[in-house]
Amino acid sequence: MRSRWVHGINSVRVMLDDEVDRIAALLLAWKLRCIVRECTGPVSDVMDIVSPEVRSRMMAGIKGKNTKPEMVVRKLVHGMGFRYRLHRKDLPGSPDIVFPRLRKVIFVHGCFWHQHPGCRLAYTPKSNTQFWLDKLEANTRRDTLALMALDAMGWEILVVWECEVSNLSSLALQLNSFLASNIR
Ligand SMILES: [Zn+2]
Numbered sequence: 001m002r003s004r005w006v007h008g009i010n011s012v013r014v015m016l017d018d019e020v021d022r023i024a025a026l027l028l029a030w031k032l033r034c035i036v037r038e039c040t041g042p043v044s045d046v047m048d049i050v051s052p053e054v055r056s057r058m059m060a061g062i063k064g065k066n067t068k069p070e071m072v073v074r075k076l077v078h079g080m081g082f083r084y085r086l087h088r089k090d091l092p093g094s095p096d097i098v099f100p101r102l103r104k105v106i107f108v109h110g111c112f113w114h115q116h117p118g119c120r121l122a123y124t125p126k127s128n129t130q131f132w133l134d135k136l137e138a139n140t141r142r143d144t145l146a147l148m149a150l151d152a153m154g155w156e157i158l159v160v161w162e163c164e165v166s167n168l169s170s171l172a173l174q175l176n177s178f179l180a181s182n183i184r
Helices: 018-031 052-062 068-079 129-152 168-180
Strands: 005-007 012-014 097-099 104-109 156-161
Touching: 068 097, 068 104, 068 168, 104 129, 104 168, 129 156, 156 168
Parallel strands: 104 156
Antiparallel strands: 005 012, 097 104
């Protein structure tokens, strides 16, 4: 079966085989190189020094909706005067923050769950390693497909990584330049 994108006004269906998947991933990596930024900044060593119990609590805290980093981003963009909708289920990947009029979306990703490239928070747990590898790879794949689908629908995308949220001034600059730009 040939694989291809099928996209219309109200729906995006994605059919992929391995080859198309690989090529599309390469194109996406090129096109979205500014979105999926590699981690360069210093990140906390806290994951290395806390007990496994605390670590799993922390990981649980990162997962899910209305996590703290997302609240920080929401407050910042709201303060800049941008109005948004949340978790639009009708869009691929249910983007965390949606600006319908600007046709822009923001994802606020946990570095572990979404495997931030080059980030120390994106480690692989030492126990149940295969389980985690499979799970994290599935997450990454799902993210990639959502970004590709949104891109095909003409949405501009910004991914804010959890480890970037602590630097408020740089985050604010990044958000403002994304939302204020009009390059479409
Ligand atoms: Zn990170």
